[in-house]
Amino acid sequence: MSDQTLPPDGPEEDEDRVLAAEYALGLLTDEERARFEERLDTDAALRAEVVAWDEHFAAVILDDVAEVPPSPQLAKRLQTILFKPEKQSFWQQIWPYGLGGLAAALVLWLSISTGILVPEDSRLKPDLVAELAPTPDGEGLVIRATVDTTLAAVEVVRAAGTPPDGRVFELWLIAGDAAPVSLGLLEDGSSTLIDLPQDLLAVLPGALLAISDEPPGGSPTGAPTGAVRAAGPLTSS
Amino acid sequence: MTPQEEVENLIARVAMGDRAAFNRLYDRTSAKLFGVCLRVLNDRVEAEEVLQDVFVTVWNKADSYKVNGYSPMTWLITITRNRAVDRRRAMKLPPVPIETADLMPDSKPGPEASAVAASEARQIKACLDELPRARAHLVRRAYLEGDSYADLAQATGVNLNTIRTWLRRSLMALRECLSR
Numbered sequence: 440m441s442d443q444t445l446p447p448d449g450p451e452e453d454e455d456r457v458l459a460a461e462y463a464l465g466l467l468t469d470e471e472r473a474r475f476e477e478r479l480d481t482d483a484a485l486r487a488e489v490v491a492w493d494e495h496f497a498a499v500i501l502d503d504v505a506e507v508p509p510s511p512q513l514a515k516r517l518q519t520i521l522f523k524p525e526k527q528s529f530w531q532q533i534w535p536y537g538l539g540g541l542a543a544a545l546v547l548w549l550s551i552s553t554g555i556l557v558p559e560d561s562r563l564k565p566d567l568v569a570e571l572a573p574t575p576d577g578e579g580l581v582i583r584a585t586v587d588t589t590l591a592a593v594e595v596v597r598a599a600g601t602p603p604d605g606r607v608f609e610l611w612l613i614a615g616d617a618a619p620v621s622l623g624l625l626e627d628g629s630s631t632l633i634d635l636p637q638d639l640l641a642v643l644p645g646a647l648l649a650i651s652d653e654p655p656g657g658s659p660t661g662a663p664t665g666a667v668r669a670a671g672p673l674t675s676s
Numbered sequence: 677m678t679p680q681e682e683v684e685n686l687i688a689r690v691a692m693g694d695r696a697a698f699n700r701l702y703d704r705t706s707a708k709l710f711g712v713c714l715r716v717l718n719d720r721v722e723a724e725e726v727l728q729d730v731f732v733t734v735w736n737k738a739d740s741y742k743v744n745g746y747s748p749m750t751w752l753i754t755i756t757r758n759r760a761v762d763r764r765r766a767m768k769l770p771p772v773p774i775e776t777a778d779l780m781p782d783s784k785p786g787p788e789a790s791a792v793a794a795s796e797a798r799q800i801k802a803c804l805d806e807l808p809r810a811r812a813h814l815v816r817r818a819y820l821e822g823d824s825y826a827d828l829a830q831a832t833g834v835n836l837n838t839i840r841t842w843l844r845r846s847l848m849a850l851r852e853c854l855s856r
Contacts, residue, residue, distance in 0.1 A: 453848055460847040464818045465761050466825055490745045495800040495854065496819045497750035500757065502798060503820065504715050506707035513724050514702060520728070521735050522695060 459488035463496060543570045544674040563587035563594050568676040569648045573600070577650070577668030584610070584648050586673060591635045593648075595625055602668075606652040611663055613649060614642035624657050625650070647672050683748040691738035698735055705749070706731070709756045716760035716822040717769070726763050730756045761822035771827035774813070803853035811846040818843065 461467050462475050479486055565585035573580040580600035586593045595610060602608045608625040610633065623633040635643075649670035651663040658664050677685070683704060689697035709730060713723035733755060741751050804812045817823040817831070825843070829836040 453851075456851045457844050457847050460851065461844070465758065465822065466818060466843070487745070491854075493754045494747060494750050496757075497747075497753040498798060499800055499804075499816075500712060500753050500820065501708070501749060502801070504708065504711040507711045507714055508707045509710040509724055509727055510720075513706075513728055514699075516728060517702070517731050520732060521698070 455485060456488055459485060460492045463489055463492040543572060543671060544568075548674075548676075563590060563592060565594075565676050567643055567673045569671045569673045571648060571650055571669035571671040573669045574667050576666040580650070580669045582650060582669050584671075584673070585676065586635070586643060588640050588643065591637060591640060593622065593633050593635055595631045595633065597625060597629050597631075600668075602652050605655070606665065607655055607657065608650050608668065609653045609657050609663070611649045611651060612639060612643075612646055614639070614646040617642075619649065619663055621658065621661065622648075624653075643673050644675065645672060680748060683752075687734075687738050687741050687748055687751070690735060691741065698731075701734070702731060705752055708749075709752060712753060712756045713760045715820055716757065716764050717767075722763060722767070723760070726760050727756070730759055733759075757819075757822065764822050765824065771817075771823055771831040772821070774817070774828070774831045799854060800850070803850050806853055807846050807849060811842060814839070814843055815846050815850065 458467075458471075458475060462472065467475060479489070563585055564587050566588050567586035569584045569586075571580070571582040571584060573582075577600065581598040582595060582600070583598070584593055584595045593610075597608075602625075610622040610625060610631075611619040612622050613619045620639065622635065623631070625631045647670055649663070650668045651658070652665040652668055653663070654665075683701065686697045686701040686704065690701055706727065710723060710727050713726045713730075714720065717723045717726065730752075734752070741748070744751070746754065804815065807815070814828055817828060823831065825836055825840050828834075828843070829839045832839065834842075
C-alpha cells in the first residue's frame with residue numbers, strides 16, 4: 440500500500456484510530472494526551488480501540504523480545520519491599536507484650552522470691568522492674584529494666600543481643616494511651632543508667648517499656664521509626 | 677489450563693493477596709518483562725529498577741486488571757513497556773541512529789517477513805509486512821524501543837513533521853489491514 444492511496448486527512452473515525460495508536464505508543468504530546476484521556480473517560484469505543492492496539496503491539500513484543508532473566512537479587516528485594524511486616528504500626532507490634540508481660544512478671548516474681556534468680560547488684564534500689572520480651576524482630580535479645588522511683592532513674596541491662604549494624608537501641612515509655620515517650624538511647628555496654636523526668640514517675644507502674652532500633656543519635660522524629668525489638672510492662676518488684 | 681489462563685488465574689489470586697501466587701507469577705513472567713525493559717532502556721540497572729516498580733504495581737493493582745479488558749500478558753507487557761518508556765524519556769537517552777538509506781521507500785517486504793511466526797495470532801506482523809520496509813521499521817522503533825517522534829526525527833535526520841506524517845499514515849494503513 441503506497442501513501443498515495445490514503446487521503447491525507449481521513450474521516451473522523453480514522454483520525455480517532457490513529458490517535459488511539461499514537462496514545463498506545465506514547466507518541467502524543469502532554470497536551471494531546473490530556474485531551475485524549477478526557478475523551479477516554481466517556482467514550483467506550485475509543486477505550487476499546489486503545490485496548491485493541493495494545494493487544495496487537497503486545498503480541499509482537501511477546502514474539503520478538505527475548506526473555507532475559509533479571510538478577511536473583513530483584514526477587515529478594517521484592518520480597519522485602521512487599522512482604523516484610525515492617526508496615527505494622529508501633530501499637531500492633533507491641534500489644535501482645537503488654538498482655539504477655541503480666542505472665543512474665545509473675546514468673547520473674549516467682550524466680551526472685553524463690554531465689555532462683557537474684558537481682559544483680561545494682562546502684563539502684565529498684566521498686567519497679569520490666570522484663571523486655573523480644574519481638575520476632577528482636578530474637579536473641581535479653582533486656583531487663585529496673586526503676587528506682589526514689590532516685591528517678593532506670594537502669595537497663597542488656598544481657599544478650601546487639602542492635603543491627605549502624606543502628607542504636609532507643610528506650611520508650613508508653614503509659615496508657617499516650618504516645619511513646621523517648622527515655623534515651625542504650626549505651627554500647629551491657630548496662631545503661633537513664634534519669635527519669637519527675638513528671639513521668641506517677642505513670643510508671645503498669646506502663647510499657649519498649650526498645651526500638653533507630654539511626655545513630657536516636658529517632659529523628661521523636662516517635663519510634665525502626666522496628667520494635669523488645670517490650671514489657673513495668674511491675675512492682 | 678492454557679498459559680494465558682494460568683497467568684490470568686495467578687493475577688486473580690494476587691489480587692486477593694496470595695503471596696505464593698505472586699511468586700509464581702514473577703517466576704513465570706519476569707524474564708519476558710525484563711526483556712521488554714532492556715529493549716527500551718538498554719541498561720540492566722535501570723531496567724531492573726523499572727521491573728521492580730512494575731511488580732510492586734502488579735501486587736498493589738492486580739484487582740484493577742479485570743475491569744480494563746486486557747488479556748493477562750498484554751496487561752503486564754503494557755504496564756512494563758509504558759514504565760520503561762517513561763524512564764527512558766526522563767533519562768533523555770539519545771536514540772540509536774537510523775541509516776537514512778534504510779528509509780528509502782521501497783515496495784519490498786521487510787525483514788519482518790522471515791520473522792513472521794507460524795502462529796495464527798500474529799496478524800499484526802503480516803500487516804507490518806505490507807508496509808514499505810522503512811515505514812515498518814519506524815513503527816517497530818516506536819513500540820519496541822519507545823522512540824518518540826522527536827527521537828525518530830533525531831535518529832534519522834528527517835524533519836519531525838515528516839516523521840509524524842509517515843508514522844501516522846503507517847498506523848492508518850496498519851489499522852486498515854488489521855480490520856480486514
